[in-house]
Amino acid sequence: MEERIAYSIEDYSNISEEDCVTYQAMFNSEYPTLISGATIEYAKERLLNLDSNIKLFTARLISSEGSKLVGLLIVRQSEKENFVPWFSMVINRNYQKKGIGTTLLNRAKSHYETLHGWCTPADGFEREDGTIYPSPLNFYKQHGFEIIKEKVDYIESLDLVEIAWSKKS
Numbered sequence: 001m002e003e004r005i006a007y008s009i010e011d012y013s014n015i016s017e018e019d020c021v022t023y024q025a026m027f028n029s030e031y032p033t034l035i036s037g038a039t040i041e042y043a044k045e046r047l048l049n050l051d052s053n054i055k056l057f058t059a060r061l062i063s064s065e066g067s068k069l070v071g072l073l074i075v076r077q078s079e080k081e082n083f084v085p086w087f088s089m090v091i092n093r094n095y096q097k098k099g100i101g102t103t104l105l106n107r108a109k110s111h112y113e114t115l116h117g118w119c120t121p122a123d124g125f126e127r128e129d130g131t132i133y134p135s136p137l138n139f140y141k142q143h144g145f146e147i148i149k150e151k152v153d154y155i156e157s158l159d160l161v162e163i164a165w166s167k168k169s
Helices: 017-030 040-048 100-109 137-142
Strands: 007-011 054-063 066-076 086-091 114-119 146-149 161-166
Touching: 017 040, 017 066, 017 086, 054 100, 066 100, 086 100, 114 137, 137 161
Parallel strands: 086 114
Antiparallel strands: 007 054, 054 066, 066 086, 114 161, 146 161
16 A cells, blocks of 8 residues: 655645756656756756746645655647647655655646656666666556557657547546
């Protein structure tokens, strides 16, 4: 059974410089080394330069010491993608399997008719610390996502599938 912790989920709220540093650290430690390597400039660009086509959902651990960013889901819509909502999500591994990812996804689903993303279909890619990155595909399938494209050539040397969820009418 998942251990529950006290956390809050917020739609785009006050993102601080410290949040950018935390996001950079999560991105680099959680994702395979083939896509890690985010700089603080990258983190600031993704989190501080938001416009009306980008929605941010954050998960913050609540403790007596204050709140700390432990998860983040970004949804982006761009003209070049016909304004299809594409999402990416990262959760600090110390807080995974505690309901945070599910809660973030459900919050995003309440704002959109469809969500698109990509993920690795199998375990096996190495992370920065040498541990193996677990594929999130089964997690997404449990939340109603389906594979809509088997092979995505987004990042060389990294097997990816495109996934999508849509509200049932």
